[in-house]
Amino acid sequence: MIADAGSMTSDLAKGSDAVTSVFEILDINSLINPEDHDGVIPEKVQGSVALNSGLCLSSSSKCHDLEKFQP
Numbered sequence: 001m002i003a004d005a006g007s008m009t010s011d012l013a014k015g016s017d018a019v020t021s022v023f024e025i026l027d028i029n030s031l032i033n034p035e036d037h038d039g040v041i042p043e044k045v046q047g048s049v050a051l052n053s054g055l056c057l058s059s060s061s062k063c064h065d066l067e068k069f070q071p
Contacts, residue, residue: 032039
């Protein structure tokens, strides 16, 4: 039981670092004033999004298609 807890400490540290990183991003003050109604409103906005290396698995325990998949 102690060995299991010891092996999880690095995972917990990584999770803690990830949460800290997310909150650092959320705490950034925006340069855009949301109360300013004199801002520029573009007529059209254009852009694109690229999704690379995506993998989607069913959360069902009966899904064994990619059971041995190694990223």
